[in-house]
Amino acid sequence: MSARERVTGTVANYVDERTGSAKWLKKNLNKVFPDHWSFMLGEIALYSFVILLLSGTFLTFWFDPSMEHVVYKGSYQPLKDVEMSAAYASALNISFDVRGGLLMRQIHHWAALIFMASIVVHLLRVFFTGAFRKPREFNWILGIGLLTLGIVEGFLGYSLPDDLLSGTGVRIAHAIIQAIPVVGTYLSFFAFGGAFPSEIFIPRIYVVHILLIPGIMLALITVHLMLVWYQKHTQYPGPGRTEKNVVGYPLMPVYMAKAGGFFFIVFGVTALLGATASINPLWLYGPYTPGQVTAGSQPDWYMGWLDGLVRMAPPWETYAFGYTVSWNILLPGLILPGIIFTGMALYPFIESWITGDKREHHILDRPRNVPNRTALGAMSLTFMIVALINGGNDLLATHFDLSINQIMWGTRIGIIVLPPLAFVITKRICLSLQRADRELVLHGRETGRLVMLPHGEFVEVHEELTPEKKWLLTQHEQAAPIELELVDQAGVRNPKSFRAKLQARFSAANAEAVAKPTAQELKQLENEHH
Amino acid sequence: MKYLSKYRRHKFATPMLIIIALSTLGFTFSAATASPAKSELAASAKSTLIAEGKEIFLKGCSSCHGLNGEGASIAPSLIGVGAASVDFVVGTGRMPMADMSQQVMRKKPLYTEEETAALAAYVATLAPGPASITNEEITWERDGSTAEGGELFRNNCAMCHNFAGQGGALTKGKYAPTVMGVEPKHIYEAMITGPQAMPVFSDKTITPQEKLSIIKWIKSAEAEPNLGGASLGRTGPVTEGLLVWTFGLGLLVAISVWLTAKSR
Numbered sequence A: 001m002s003a004r005e006r007v008t009g010t011v012a013n014y015v016d017e018r019t020g021s022a023k024w025l026k027k028n029l030n031k032v033f034p035d036h037w038s039f040m041l042g043e044i045a046l047y048s049f050v051i052l053l054l055s056g057t058f059l060t061f062w063f064d065p066s067m068e069h070v071v072y073k074g075s076y077q078p079l080k081d082v083e084m085s086a087a088y089a090s091a092l093n094i095s096f097d098v099r100g101g102l103l104m105r106q107i108h109h110w111a112a113l114i115f116m117a118s119i120v121v122h123l124l125r126v127f128f129t130g131a132f133r134k135p136r137e138f139n140w141i142l143g144i145g146l147l148t149l150g151i152v153e154g155f156l157g158y159s160l161p162d163d164l165l166s167g168t169g170v171r172i173a174h175a176i177i178q179a180i181p182v183v184g185t186y187l188s189f190f191a192f193g194g195a196f197p198s199e200i201f202i203p204r205i206y207v208v209h210i211l212l213i214p215g216i217m218l219a220l221i222t223v224h225l226m227l228v229w230y231q232k233h234t235q236y237p238g239p240g241r242t243e244k245n246v247v248g249y250p251l252m253p254v255y256m257a258k259a260g261g262f263f264f265i266v267f268g269v270t271a272l273l274g275a276t277a278s279i280n281p282l283w284l285y286g287p288y289t290p291g292q293v294t295a296g297s298q299p300d301w302y303m304g305w306l307d308g309l310v311r312m313a314p315p316w317e318t319y320a321f322g323y324t325v326s327w328n329i330l331l332p333g334l335i336l337p338g339i340i341f342t343g344m345a346l347y348p349f350i351e352s353w354i355t356g357d358k359r360e361h362h363i364l365d366r367p368r369n370v371p372n373r374t375a376l377g378a379m380s381l382t383f384m385i386v387a388l389i390n391g392g393n394d395l396l397a398t399h400f401d402l403s404i405n406q407i408m409w410g411t412r413i414g415i416i417v418l419p420p421l422a423f424v425i426t427k428r429i430c431l432s433l434q435r436a437d438r439e440l441v442l443h444g445r446e447t448g449r450l451v452m453l454p455h456g457e458f459v460e461v462h463e464e465l466t467p468e469k470k471w472l473l474t475q476h477e478q479a480a481p482i483e484l485e486l487v488d489q490a491g492v493r494n495p496k497s498f499r500a501k502l503q504a505r506f507s508a509a510n511a512e513a514v515a516k517p518t519a520q521e522l523k524q525l526e527n528e529h530h
Numbered sequence B: 001m002k003y004l005s006k007y008r009r010h011k012f013a014t015p016m017l018i019i020i021a022l023s024t025l026g027f028t029f030s031a032a033t034a035s036p037a038k039s040e041l042a043a044s045a046k047s048t049l050i051a052e053g054k055e056i057f058l059k060g061c062s063s064c065h066g067l068n069g070e071g072a073s074i075a076p077s078l079i080g081v082g083a084a085s086v087d088f089v090v091g092t093g094r095m096p097m098a099d100m101s102q103q104v105m106r107k108k109p110l111y112t113e114e115e116t117a118a119l120a121a122y123v124a125t126l127a128p129g130p131a132s133i134t135n136e137e138i139t140w141e142r143d144g145s146t147a148e149g150g151e152l153f154r155n156n157c158a159m160c161h162n163f164a165g166q167g168g169a170l171t172k173g174k175y176a177p178t179v180m181g182v183e184p185k186h187i188y189e190a191m192i193t194g195p196q197a198m199p200v201f202s203d204k205t206i207t208p209q210e211k212l213s214i215i216k217w218i219k220s221a222e223a224e225p226n227l228g229g230a231s232l233g234r235t236g237p238v239t240e241g242l243l244v245w246t247f248g249l250g251l252l253v254a255i256s257v258w259l260t261a262k263s264r
Helices: A003-019 A021-029 A037-060 A086-096 A101-128 A137-159 A164-178 A184-192 A201-231 A251-276 A301-312 A327-355 A371-391 A393-399 A404-443 A467-474 A497-510 A519-529 B013-044 B049-060 B082-091 B113-124 B146-156 B184-193 B208-223 B237-259
Strands: A069-071 A083-085 A318-320 A323-325 A445-452 A458-463
Touching (some): A037 A201, A083 A086, A101 B237, A164 A184, A251 B237, A301 A371, A327 A497, A393 A404, A404 A467, A404 A519, B082 B184
Antiparallel strands (some): A318 A323
């Protein structure tokens, strides 16, 4: 035993005797995680959150969330002696007079964009592979909560510097609050402490931005990860992988090294962006005054779809009982996002109701084997992308020589027509992929090698798949649709017959599949060939 | 001749002949048409600027704007637009226009500065209008204030031309062009004449001194280095989002794939 081993052994023993940590550590350091690139998307989100906390803390040392009127005396000449809020002045100060301030500000903002983007791709991975199924429904809801909080948090951060762009954003948020029927005006007075623009809004959202929401997010992320730990990670189907095991590498040393290294890679990419690409050049925007607005006023991308929906909304308004209902804001700004996020949160329960499947699942689905879910995902994604495109309609118009009116009408029609189209097309693609899988299993891979048999017949040589590959292509189960029970055994009409009918209909659509090859079929084929 | 006749039936003989014939024809034609124009210019150098302008007008503009600049169904009347308008639209290459689209585009000017001045002088005789300006006349470097110009720009111009003067979209395919790389006199003339969709900013709305400040701010924005790194077009968060989804997330996902690549 070397001296070093003796010393570490003594220290470890000392700690273990007092905390009993050895057993816990042994169990957890050997915890196995499956390896796949798509399992690292959530990690990107986690690491960019850490970067956000670090860079954000740096920024709080100099940012002054005050609406006090000051005259700028800093080193950015084009704004010299311009009247502005102390908040904006301190943001300029961070950018030009604090060492490393601009880099930190840009890292903070880029990290926010990466954070939201990685949340979205992580969500898509979880959705398309069915990782949200029992027992992970709660974790899915936590994820939706984190996504929502991330959007709000990002928007508040975007609003803080009180430049022309952020002020315009706050104005739109104000309008959306006001559009809530009956109580909207009161709510806006409550949030802004009076009329717009208010003196207390920025100090308030500062506290929410740096303390309240990050605190809640940190708590939710902790629970999110603890659940992953406790429920164990899902894995893709493959030989030796079952619903009762996890095949992969242990946390120590493989994932310690991988995850630790990956954190620095994420930090590196963020720092690279922060150092080389300008983000929110707030000195160019100038201070916010309610009388000004600039062309190209857009939110950050994660709110771009919302802006796109507002931009395409028709000018509908109704007057009822002395109140104005602004459907043009209410519908795209509150009702549609409400439906979308509620639907997302409830989806695991909706799917399990349709399939009637209440079992635990730890093996992920290949998206093609669940055509309805995959098609639904493609449909929602199409909706979001069309909305997002309209969010940048003015830049599309100037850069591609288009008419902004045509883009608006194109997306108005597109947002209704394209999502169902995407559903149908995706479902058909999934089914034909299933058919291709079936062909592969039954007849093997086409080698492209033509052979002439002695009697003159030409055949193409098919190469049989490996048993592993065959397993991969046939391991999924194909559930039959739920039987419709209109009358029970006693011949009495089922009181829940409407729900049952609905469920049966959905279930039938959901069960549509190309039958996977059975063992019998394979055997029969083998007998024919040999 | 024997040397040539050897190649008479060569497969390139016919195409070569056609090329030679066409270029001879083309060069002769261009020489023939160019020379009288030059001699005319030389002759008109003696005549007044206005007469010269009228000459150019009749040749280059009258087919749309009418023989006396009275306008027609496809082009507006030029009576009373003043020399400033002419100097702006011709000096920035917008006129003569290349095609009848939603908006007349800025391009390389077709007429020289002298020809533009002559045209402006002629159009100014049709009826009184805002006079054209030279770059020397507007002393923006001396009399303008960048900070004041920035505030005026954000108040009056940014809603169409964007916060950094990069331009923006208007309705039905029209647009506010970028104000970067525009000569100071043209910026000034645009403000006093209000070309196309742009409103007129009279000296009562924005005083001449304030106009100089706006020009000074635009020139300062033009010269400002990209302090935060690549500018991404100075058009707001759309390009930032595009970069994060392509480069940022693209790179991170590529690295994830690489990190897990050797697991099998």
